[in-house]
Amino acid sequence: MSRVITDRRGRPISVIISVVLTICTLGYFLPWMIAALRGKSNAWPIFFFNLLLGWTVIGFVIALVLSVLPHQAVALRR
Secondary structure, X not given: XXXXXXXXOOOHHXXXXXXXXXXXXXXXXXXXXXXXXXXXXXXXXXXXXXXXXOOOHHHHHHHHHHHHOOXXXXXXXX
């Protein structure tokens, strides 16, 4: 049986911080929260992108799209 290894990471502290910050900022950090909840390996770069460019509608949408993209397959283990 083959097993696909992805870039998914478990970071419980990031998840808690992202949820609290998203609630406090009325949804501004929603892309980061989604990325953290999904275990994306690029959750912190999404945070900084959203922090710096999220105030523009285009920056927010790009950060949101980055957070919902599928995980990258890193290797296939047999």
